[in-house]
Amino acid sequence: MRKLLTVTLVMVMVLGLMGSAIMAEDLAVTYDDYEEEYLAAPAVAGLLLEEAGIDNRYGKGRDGGNFIADVARHMEPETDFDGIEKTDVYAYEKAIALFLRGNGADVGADLFKAELESVVYEGTCDMFGSHIDDKITFTFSNDIFHNPDIVIELETSQNLEEGWGADDWTFEGNTATVKLNRLYSNSRDMVDNKVMDIKGMVDFIDEPVVVPDGGVQIEVISTGTGIVNADNSAATWTDNGDGTGTMTLTVLDCCGYGIEGLTMDDIAIKNFHDQWWNLANKDATTPWSITLSNSADGVYTFEFDRPTNTDDSRTWDVAVNVTLDGMELESGVIVEEGLAVPVSGN
Numbered sequence: 001m002r003k004l005l006t007v008t009l010v011m012v013m014v015l016g017l018m019g020s021a022i023m024a025e026d027l028a029v030t031y032d033d034y035e036e037e038y039l040a041a042p043a044v045a046g047l048l049l050e051e052a053g054i055d056n057r058y059g060k061g062r063d064g065g066n067f068i069a070d071v072a073r074h075m076e077p078e079t080d081f082d083g084i085e086k087t088d089v090y091a092y093e094k095a096i097a098l099f100l101r102g103n104g105a106d107v108g109a110d111l112f113k114a115e116l117e118s119v120v121y122e123g124t125c126d127m128f129g130s131h132i133d134d135k136i137t138f139t140f141s142n143d144i145f146h147n148p149d150i151v152i153e154l155e156t157s158q159n160l161e162e163g164w165g166a167d168d169w170t171f172e173g174n175t176a177t178v179k180l181n182r183l184y185s186n187s188r189d190m191v192d193n194k195v196m197d198i199k200g201m202v203d204f205i206d207e208p209v210v211v212p213d214g215g216v217q218i219e220v221i222s223t224g225t226g227i228v229n230a231d232n233s234a235a236t237w238t239d240n241g242d243g244t245g246t247m248t249l250t251v252l253d254c255c256g257y258g259i260e261g262l263t264m265d266d267i268a269i270k271n272f273h274d275q276w277w278n279l280a281n282k283d284a285t286t287p288w289s290i291t292l293s294n295s296a297d298g299v300y301t302f303e304f305d306r307p308t309n310t311d312d313s314r315t316w317d318v319a320v321n322v323t324l325d326g327m328e329l330e331s332g333v334i335v336e337e338g339l340a341v342p343v344s345g346n
Contacts (some may be wrong), residue, residue: 035058038089038114039086040086041096048096051105053187054067056068067105071100078280081096093111109207112204114174114201114202114204116140116195118216119219120139120221121135121136121218121219123221124339125224127190128190129184130184131180132181132182133262135173135293138176138198143203145168145206146171146200147200151199154196155215156194157193160188182228188248195215195218197215224254226253227254228252228335229253230335233252233335235248235249237340241345245341246301249300249301251298251335264302265278267278267279267322268332269319270319278322278324279302306343314340315340316338316341318335319333320336
């Protein structure tokens with residue numbers, strides 16, 4: 001709500017067509033609220049000038065003029081201004097402010113102020129620069145534009161700087177987006193990070209964009225976290241020489257983080273009969289005795305005890321996050337193929 005104002009506008013009205021006389025007239029405009037009454041362009045111009053502390057008259061004598069009169073002359077039929085209706089209050093006021101600024105009145109800068117509202121990182125992992133599809137979107141309160149040599153100051157990692165050959169910037173309305181065209185040698189950790197300052201972006205009137213005091217927290221959307229990466233994951237086997245063997249299974253996601261919380265129902269092996277068994281079922285229904293002895297940071301250790309009268313396959317395939325259809329692998333990620341599983345000592 002704008003405060004109650006009574007604005008006395010000195011308007012110069014144009015009577016008739018070319019060659020008509022010009023008459024100055026005092027016009028008092030009283031209004032309670034924008035929502036109750038939509039002001040025409042001259043009244044809006046008067047408010048903008050008053051707020052900026054600028055007199056509506058400029059120059060001297062015949063070389064002088066009147067900002068409000070200029071606005072009145074420029075106003076279109078039905079009070080439209082540059083094609084904008086007065087009922088579109090914010091856009092209407094901005095159009096008038098631009099007109100006045102173009103005529104030399106420094107008004108309405110706050111109407112175009114572009115303050116950073118949000119920063120969203122989207123990528124495979126938490127590190128900007130680690131994957132080619134990484135991107136960061138900056139959203140502002142008003143339209144923004146590119147100014148050379150962008151520098152994004154980050155709170156907890158190295159700055160992002162335009163021109164390092166690894167980033168593509170696009171601007172659309174009130175958003176700016178940076179994407180990678182190759183990987184960084186020094187990726188930036190986005191987790192618990194903030195944007196503290198921005199250089200190289202301006203608002204509609206070429207004023208620098210504004211970052212709120214204390215910075216803006218980066219929202220992290222990581223599409224690869226928790227997704228098993230078969231290339232990073234692996235299984236190894238140790239023959240303990242006493243009739244037992246130890247399988248160490250490392251399960252990492254696409255970001256190199258360990259995936260925790262897997263159970264023996266989630267892990268399966270394929271034997272020489274091409275039959276898939278999850279470890280829980282194999283422990284319960286075959287001569288093998290299987291125990292999960294340790295699990296931390298995506299590394300799982302299983303102890304296998306094979307009776308002397310059991311001659312199972314000497315190589316297994318190992319899969320995680322499995323769904324079995326009988327003894328067929330319906331879904332899952334195979335992390336090891338042809339794992340030799342010798343057991344000696346019996």
